[in-house]
Structures are given as C-alpha cells and as structure tokens.
Amino acid sequence: MANNSELEHLDEKKIEQDHLDEVIELVKNTENRLQEHIDIAEQDLEVINNAFDDIHVGMDGDAISFDAALSIHQQQQMLDERNNSWQQNRQRMEILKRLEKTPYFARLDFQEKGEPKRETIYIGMSSLTDSNDHFLIYDWRAPISSIYYDGNLGEVHYQSPDGDQEVDLFLKRQFLIENGKITSYFDTQETIGDQMLLEVLDEKSSTHMKGIVKTIQAEQNKIIRDTTSKLLFVQGAAGSGKTSAILQRIAYLLYRYRGNLTSSQVVMFSPNMLFNDYIKDVLPEMGEQNMVQMTFIQYVARRLPNLTVETLAEKFEHDDNQKRKQISKFVSDNEFFKILTNYSNLLNQSGMSFRDLKFKGKVFIPKEKIAEIYYGFGPQYNLGNRLDATVDRLVKMLHRKIGAEMRSKWVSERIENLSQEELQAMYRTADQEFKNGDQEQKFLARQIVTKTMQKVYEQIIHFRFVNVSANYLHFLQAVPKIADLAKYDVTEKQWDDYVQEFIDGMNNKTISINNITPYLYLYDLISGKHGELDMKFVFIDEIQDYTPFQLAYLKYNFPRARYTMLGDLNQSIFTKKNSQTLLTEVQSLFNADETKVVQLTHSYRSTKQITNYTKSILTNGQKIEPFNRDGDLPNVIMSDSIKGSVARVMDQLNKNDEDNYTTAIITKTLEEADSLQKILVKEGVAATLIKSENQRLAAGTIVLPSYLAKGLEFDAVIVWDASKDKFDEDEQQLIYTITSRAMHKLTITAIGELSQLLQRVPDKYYIVE
Numbered sequence: 184m185a186n187n188s189e190l191e192h193l194d195e196k197k198i199e200q201d202h203l204d205e206v207i208e209l210v211k212n213t214e215n216r217l218q219e220h221i222d223i224a225e226q227d228l229e230v231i232n233n234a235f236d237d238i239h240v241g242m243d244g245d246a247i248s249f250d251a252a253l254s255i256h257q258q259q260q261m262l263d264e265r266n267n268s269w270q271q272n273r274q275r276m277e278i279l280k281r282l283e284k285t286p287y288f289a290r291l292d293f294q295e296k297g298e299p300k301r302e303t304i305y306i307g308m309s310s311l312t313d314s315n316d317h318f319l320i321y322d323w324r325a326p327i328s329s330i331y332y333d334g335n336l337g338e339v340h341y342q343s344p345d346g347d348q349e350v351d352l353f354l355k356r357q358f359l360i361e362n363g364k365i366t367s368y369f370d371t372q373e374t375i376g377d378q379m380l381l382e383v384l385d386e387k388s389s390t391h392m393k394g395i396v397k398t399i400q401a402e403q404n405k406i407i408r409d410t411t412s413k414l415l416f417v418q419g420a421a422g423s424g425k426t427s428a429i430l431q432r433i434a435y436l437l438y439r440y441r442g443n444l445t446s447s448q449v450v451m452f453s454p455n456m457l458f459n460d461y462i463k464d465v466l467p468e469m470g471e472q473n474m475v476q477m478t479f480i481q482y483v484a485r486r487l488p489n490l491t492v493e494t495l496a497e498k499f500e501h502d503d504n505q506k507r508k509q510i511s512k513f514v515s516d517n518e519f520f521k522i523l524t525n526y527s528n529l530l531n532q533s534g535m536s537f538r539d540l541k542f543k544g545k546v547f548i549p550k551e552k553i554a555e556i557y558y559g560f561g562p563q564y565n566l567g568n569r570l571d572a573t574v575d576r577l578v579k580m581l582h583r584k585i586g587a588e589m590r591s592k593w594v595s596e597r598i599e600n601l602s603q604e605e606l607q608a609m610y611r612t613a614d615q616e617f618k619n620g621d622q623e624q625k626f627l628a629r630q631i632v633t634k635t636m637q638k639v640y641e642q643i644i645h646f647r648f649v650n651v652s653a654n655y656l657h658f659l660q661a662v663p664k665i666a667d668l669a670k671y672d673v674t675e676k677q678w679d680d681y682v683q684e685f686i687d688g689m690n691n692k693t694i695s696i697n698n699i700t701p702y703l704y705l706y707d708l709i710s711g712k713h714g715e716l717d718m719k720f721v722f723i724d725e726i727q728d729y730t731p732f733q734l735a736y737l738k739y740n741f742p743r744a745r746y747t748m749l750g751d752l753n754q755s756i757f758t759k760k761n762s763q764t765l766l767t768e769v770q771s772l773f774n775a776d777e778t779k780v781v782q783l784t785h786s787y788r789s790t791k792q793i794t795n796y797t798k799s800i801l802t803n804g805q806k807i808e809p810f811n812r813d814g815d816l817p818n819v820i821m822s823d824s825i826k827g828s829v830a831r832v833m834d835q836l837n838k839n840d841e842d843n844y845t846t847a848i849i850t851k852t853l854e855e856a857d858s859l860q861k862i863l864v865k866e867g868v869a870a871t872l873i874k875s876e877n878q879r880l881a882a883g884t885i886v887l888p889s890y891l892a893k894g895l896e897f898d899a900v901i902v903w904d905a906s907k908d909k910f911d912e913d914e915q916q917l918i919y920t921i922t923s924r925a926m927h928k929l930t931i932t933a934i935g936e937l938s939q940l941l942q943r944v945p946d947k948y949y950i951v952e
C-alpha cells in the first residue's frame with residue numbers, strides 16, 4: 184500500500200501531467216494557426232510566381248517597358264518578403280513540433296524581491312506565450328532561467344536587462360518527459376540534481392553529440408552566459424563538457440543578440456572534420472543554425488589552392504624526432520611572430536621581391552621597374568598602401584600600353600584572320616557602323632588588345648607581381664641574423680636544412696604545417712589585409728593543439744571578435760605543450776582585464792572507475808574530479824602475440840555487444856588501425872576503419888588512429904597494443920586522450936609487457952586478465 188508521501192507524489196504528478204496536457208494542447212493550437220499562415224504564404228508565393236511568369240510572357244523581344252520593369256521589381260520584393268516570413272514560420276514550426284513532445288524540462292517557484300506574489304514558471308527549449316502574451320514556457324536562455332542553473336534554493340541572483348535581480352527560490356523541479364508524458368520528476372535543493380544528470384549520462388553514446396540544456400552545470404553556465412570577456416579561456420578536464428558548453432554558448436549568444444548576430448558571424452575552429460560531423464546536430468536541435476565550422480588547416484589551406492599542405496597524419500608521424508621538435512617549437516612561438524612582424528617593417532625600406540609582369544610570354548613590366556615604383560613612394564607609406572599605390576600605377580601603365588600595343592604586327596595579323604563569327608561577337612551591335620576602314624581597324628584592335636591584356640590586369644590586381652615565396656624564403660634566410668637560434672637549441676646547420684626543406688617543398692608544390700601560417704602572415708602584412716572585421720565570435724576548441732603563432736595569427740585575422748578558447752592542457756597530443764606556458768602566451772595577446780579564465784574540474788563523460796584510471800596516467804595533471812557514476816573497473820588484457828591479442832579483443836567485443844556497448848578500438852597510428860581492421864574483418868568481425876577525417880562516424884565497431892579520436896566519445900574503448908616502449912615518456916597526454924574517450928567501459932591490450940606509462944596507475948584502479 185502506498186504511504187502518505189507516495190500518495191502526495193501521485194497527486195502532484197497528476198497535477199503536473201494535467202498542466203503538461205494543457206500546455207501541449209496550446210502548442211498544438213499554435214501549430215494549427217501557424218500552419219494556416221504557412222499555407223496562405225505558400226498560396227501567395229504561387230500567385231506571385233504565376234504573375235511573374237505572365238509579365239515575362241508579356242514582354243516583346245528585349246524591349247521592356249518601364250511599367251513592366253517596375254512591376255517585376257515590386258513582385259520581386261514581395262516574393263522576398265513572403266519567402267522570408269515563410270521560412271521563419273517553417274523554422275518556428277519545427278521548434279513547435281519539438282515542444283509538442285517535450286514542452287519543458289523544469290519548473291521554478293519563486294518570488295521576486297519587492298513583488299507581492301509568488302510565481303511559477305516552466306523552462307523549455309524555446310518560449311511560448313498564450314493569446315494574452317502570458318509566458319507558458321520560458322526559453323532556457325531567458326535571463327530568469329539562469330536561476331535554474333545557478334542557484335540553490337533560497338536567495339538567488341540573476342542578471343536581467345535592468346541589472347542584478349534578487350529572488351527567493353522555493354522550488355526547483357526537474358522533469359523527464361517522453362512524448363508528452365511525465366515519466367518522472369525530482370525536486371532538488373542544489374543546482375542541478377545528480378539524479379537527473381545520472382540518468383542522462385547513463386545513456387548510450389551515438390554517432391552524433393547531444394545537447395545538455397536540461398542539465399547544464401553551474402560552472403558551465405558561467406561559460407555559456409559570459410558576455411563581457413574579450414577572451415574567455417576554459418581549461419577543463421577530459422569529459423568536463425567543454426565542447427557541450429560552447430555549443431550551448433553559441434545558442435545562447437544567438438538568442439541574446441538576436442537581430443544583431445547571425446550564425447555566419449560566429450566561427451568555430453575544431454580539431455578535425457570528423458569532429459565537425461559529430462557535433463553538427465546540436466545547434467539545429469536547439470532551433471538554431473550551425474555556425475561556420477572549419478579546422479585551422481582548412482582555413483589556411485584554402486588561401487593557397489595551388490599548394491598541397493602537409494596532412495595532420497604526416498605532421499604527427501614526422502614530428503617524431505628531437506631535432507625537428509626544437510625547430511617546430513621555435514617557428515611556432517610568439518617570438519617568431521614578432522620576428523616576422525619586425526622583418527616586415529624592414530621591407531618598407533628595401534628587400535621586397537617582385538616578379539616580371541609578362542604579356543604573351545615576353546616581359547612587359549620588368550620586376551626592377553616595379554621595385555622602383557614600389558620604393559618610389561615616401562616613408563609615410565606602409566606596406567599595404569605602398570602596394571595599393573603600386574597597383575594604381577601599374578594599371579595606368581597598362582592602359583598606356585594598350586595604345587602602343589594596338590599598332591603591333593600581331594594585332595593586325597589577328598584582325599586579318601578573324602572569322603565572321605568572331606567579328607560579329609566583337610561588334611557592339613550586329614550592324615555597327617564605322618566612318619571608314621581605319622576606324623573599324625582601330626576599334627577591333629582595341630577590342631583584341633584589351634581582351635588579351637585583361638589577364639595582365641588580373642595579375643596586377645591580384646598582386647601576382649609580388650613574389651611571396653621568394654619573400655618568405657628571404658625571411659627564412661635572414662632569421663639567423665635577426666634571431667638568436669641558440670636560445671632555441673637550434674644550430675645554423677639545422678636551420679639551413681629547414682630552409683632547404685621549404686625550397687624542396689615549393690619545388691614540389693607542397694608546404695609544411697609549420698611554414699604555412701608564417702607564410703600567410705607575411706603575405707597579409709605585405710598586402711595590408713586587415714582581416715575579417717565582421718566576425719564577432721571566434722571559438723577555438725582543443726586549444727592545446729594550436730601553436731602560439733597560430734593563435735596570434737587568428738587574432739590578427741579576426742581583430743574585432745571575442746574569443747572563447749577551450750582546451751585540456753593534459754591532452755596536447757600535437758604540441759605536447761606544458762600547460763601553463765600556453766595559457767600565459769595566449770593571455771599575452773589580450774588585456775588582462777578583458778580576460779577570464781574558467782576551470783572545469785568535474786569530468787562527466789566516464790564512470791568513476793574510468794576517470795580514476797585515466798587521471799592516474801598523468802603525473803602532473805590538472806585537478807580532475809570524477810562524477811559519481813559506477814561501472815566496471817578498466818581491464819588490462821595481456822597477451823604473448825598479436826594473434827593472441829586479436830583473439831582477446833574479439834572476446835571483449837562480444838562482451839561489449841552483450842552490454843549493448845558500441846566499441847571503438849583506438850590504435851596509436853593509422854598503419855596499425857589499418858592492419859588491425861583487416862585482421863578483424865578476416866576473422867569475420869564487422870569493423871569499420873576510420874582512416875581520414877573526411878569520413879563519417881559509422882554505427883557499430885570502429886577502428887581508428889589516436890589523433891582522429893580527439894573530442895569524440897564511445898560507450899566502450901579498447902586501446903590496441905599499449906605495450907612497453909610503444910609510447911614515449913612525452914606521450915603521456917596522448918594515452919590519456921585515448922583512454923578518456925570511454926564512457927562506460929575501458930579495455931587496454933598489451934603484448935609482452937604493459938606500457939611503462941600505464942604501469943604507474945595504482946593496481947586498485949584496474950584488473951589484469
């Protein structure tokens with residue numbers, strides 16, 4: 184028999200269900216009304232389109248009356264307006280359809296300071312009002328909703344457009360609703376109750392990331408709602424919700440600045456394309472459009488379409504020797520950015536390399552002449568306007584040359600050989616008349632020369648006469664004279680080899696990741712490019728894999744944007760950076776009073792057992808606190824041979840299948856992933872190899888190399904071959920990144936002896952099988 188409090192709970196649940204039913208009813212009514220609008224708009228669009236066709240049909244030949252032109256213009260405007268509102272209504276309809284299933288997820292009872300009455304509000308993915316403009320649901324991003332995420336019961340504050348507001352919070356209730364039915368609800372004292380979070384985190388992974396609106400944690404909410412910092416730097420443990428928080432933040436910003444901010448003014452740099460695919464549903468599910476998304480390499484490579492840029496896999500595998508690491512460190516430093524900036528100032532006096540402008544294979548304006556023009560402008564010019572002034576001068580020269588060129592022999596020959604069709608194409612009208620033959624000859628000669636010279640014109644306006652690669656090479660060659668190589672443990676000989684590598688690369692039309700950013704920066708300095716001024720928010724995920732040079736370059740490129748940078752300095756798999764230095768270097772790019780640093784220490788992704796294991800891999804890591812969710816201890820499977828290990832992996836895959844876990848087998852390199860997947864397939868296991876970032880995540884078992892696993896998560900992870908000496912001492916962060924991808928189950932395999940990096944983990948945190 185139910186006791187009193189259970190009965191109360193049942194009554195209360197019924198009251199809540201009744202309220203939910205009412206709201207759903209209203210959502211449906213709103214949908215119906217909106218559908219009428221959509222239908223009318225669609226009919227209107229059809230009518231306007233038909234009228235459009237009529238006007239076109241009514242036009243005789245190519246003469247168009249003023250009335251018809253006006254009418255077309257008006258119709259077009261009407262069409263655009265209707266189209267816009269039709270599109271907005273369609274978007275709203277999609278949101279309503281989602282609200283119909285889950286209108287809200289929380290209820291708050293509170294009293295505003297100075298107000299006579301208590302209020303009850305419900306919070307959901309989007310707001311909804313009744314016909315009296317009374318809010319039935321508040322958007323989770325509305326100012327008042329903030330108290331759901333931030334405060335305990337009692338006195339709470341939130342930021343409204345009128346400033347700080349105080350409320351007394353009496354009740355905070357969370358609902359689990361499925362298809363319009365309340366399956367359960369919890370009243371919670373604290374911020375977001377662990378019970379709700381546990382339910383969410385216990386769910387299985389999928390090939391696409393989900394939003395966290397219902398369970399945003401107070402520390403995450405600070406990141407999401409920050410509007411004051413120019414640089415918001417978030418350091419968070421693996422699985423602490425950094426990526427989730429930024430996606431929520433983007434949705435928040437689009438809401439908060441609605442009308443002044445569009446998704447095209449928000450750009451997110453992410454670790455690889457696979458990750459972009461993984462997160463692509465989160466914003467649309469919140470009713471917002473995706474921001475511009477790309478990887479840093481894509482961003483720079485698209486500017487040099489004629490060069491092939493080294494791939495991540497190549498860089499990852501090349502950078503494996505000490506000499507190269509030192510040079511990489513030097514050329515990716517902030518200091519190197521400054522050296523290059525200073526070098527460009529010298530170019531204002533002398534040293535710029537040019538290319539001859541050619542016309543029909545012959546030198547047309549020699550590079551010496553171009554240099555003379557370029558340096559003919561006084562010292563008050565900077566590189567950018569010096570180049571612009573040079574372009575103006577060259578274009579004028581080109582025009583003068585047209586007159587001279589018209590009398591050349593090749594032009595009269597060309598005219599003689601013109602076919603009838605070519606002639607017709609050149610005349611302005613079919614029956615163009617000329618006073619005499621001379622005039623016709625002149626007309627045709629001008630047409631021919633201008634057309635041929637168009638190519639030269641384009642070369643001029645696209646700065647093709649500046650030899651960027653020669654300039655960059657001169658810079659590299661000058662480096663030993665203007666910088667202290669010894670400070671970076673680089674010898675002159677090593678530097679010369681590095682320069683030679685650049686030359687060899689250019690001859691093969693390739694460029695390394697190390698060189699591409701300084702190369703473009705020099706190009707931008709020379710051309711006076713001021714960056715993309717319209718970009719308002721820049722998000723950089725996995726900041727630890729960016730070099731200070733790359734970050735300085737991004738800052739230069741998006742000078743007016745606000746930056747949110749997120750990273751886990753324990754996961755620096757490319758830069759192997761020491762945690763504090765990167766933060767210091769990044770901060771030096773911004774004013775201290777416009778910078779905010781937030782630490783996320785709770786790890787939500789993995790079970791307590793997995794987090795305890797992974798954090799013990801780090802010897803000097805940041806603070807990490809596991810979320811209290813239970814699971815199996817990680818298991819370490821030791822074998823004597825590859826064959827034996829494969830058999831054990833297959834056993835583990837079967838067990839994971841029984842638990843309904845999707846497994847990712849993560850190898851150190853691509854080569855290993857490739858061969859392991861082949862063996863597994865031969866053994867009859869359906870495993871998909873993910874070998875490039877351009878692929879999509881597949882359902883079922885996958886095999887992928889470590890550097891592609893960045894930012895992703897899987898129910899179960901099997902680390903392939905973590906044997907002794909497989910990972911160097913400085914690859915601690917790499918193995919931490921791999922193991923921390925597991926949500927519910929972590930398995931490690933090794934052949935012979937276990938990696939020395941994993942032998943450090945206390946025995947109590949795992950079992951050996």
Ligand SMILES: Nc1ncnc2c1ncn2[C@@H]1O[C@H](COP(=O)(O)OP(=O)(O)OP(=O)(O)O)[C@@H](O)[C@H]1O
Binds near residue numbers: 393399400422427894
């Ligand atoms: N407040 C939250 N409520 C529910 N789930 C959360 C919350 N915060 C994080 N998670 C879940 O934890 C997991 C890890 O989150 P996310 O990938 O955003 O972390 P991250 O810090 O970017 O991780 P990493 O640096 O390891 O890639 C995801 O499954 C996410 O849904």
